[in-house]
Amino acid sequence: MSEAVSALAGAQTSGMVEVSDAGLKGMITLRGDLASGAMARAVKAATGATVPGLRRIERGDSGQVAWMSPDELLLVVPYGRAGAVVEILTHELAGEFATAVDVSDARAMIRLQGPQARDVLAKICPVDFRDFAVGDIRRTRAAQIAAAIWRESDDEWRLVCFRSVAQYAWDLLVTVSRPGGEVGLYR
Structure with missing residues (x-):
């Protein structure tokens, strides 16, 4: 029997926020x-x-x-x-x-952490984040894919998507979290 592996195999990166595979x-x-x-x-x-x-x-x-x-x-x-x-x-x-x-x-989970995590998500999700409290969740889109996002704490968020599009979601988040792309709405 093969060993289970997360869709993103422990990937992590830093930019405006820390983006990491949340694991299995x-x-x-x-x-x-x-x-x-x-x-x-x-x-x-x-x-x-x-x-x-x-x-x-x-x-x-x-x-x-x-x-x-x-x-x-x-x-x-x-x-x-x-x-x-x-x-x-x-x-x-x-x-x-x-x-x-x-x-x-059938699912993958990605963790975003940092004070600008909401800015990063605002670039790709058609969600009003102004009053998005800790413990809130939305089913939405992340660019072209279905996703669910929730706020774990002030600076920590989760994104869940289908495993089949996990790499797309990862690449998207890495791209939009590069320094220099601040939205600046939530300071």
């Missing part, structure tokens, strides 16, 4: 009634987090849970736990109209 992450797409008690219990059992509100991401003791749409969540857990988390969700949601799918190997 367990990612589970969970669909169902986000308002149901069973969903809340399943998410809590799997991650320790609560079901997030609209366009928010919540952190628990064993993972994060991101709102993706009115009936969809993305759970981010350690890569080696993804299969076990799907089993927990399947067990907790037995009898409910819900699905849990391990999409870890």
Whole structure:
């Protein structure tokens, strides 16, 4: 059996911000009634987090849970736990109209860190970043590709995309984070 490798194989670079491969992450797409008690219990059992509100991401003791749409969540857990988390969700949601799918190997995650990370993302994403708080998430585009972005802390962000376009996303972020391209809107 081959060993799992992240799409960007640990790449990292510096420019206006630090851009780095976030490494292998367990990612589970969970669909169902986000308002149901069973969903809340399943998410809590799997991650320790609560079901997030609209366009928010919540952190628990064993993972994060991101709102993706009115009936969809993305759970981010350690890569080696993804299969076990799907089993927990399947067990907790037995009898409910819900699905849990391990999409870890179909996604890539890129970390951006630095005070100008928002400037870098503003160059490629059609998002109003003025009131984008820590814990906010958006599904959007990064230039020509589908992506989800969220704010981890004041100076740290995550971008998730399909693994098949990870190199494009990487090259794009490296290009727009080169010094000299400050947008200057968020100082």
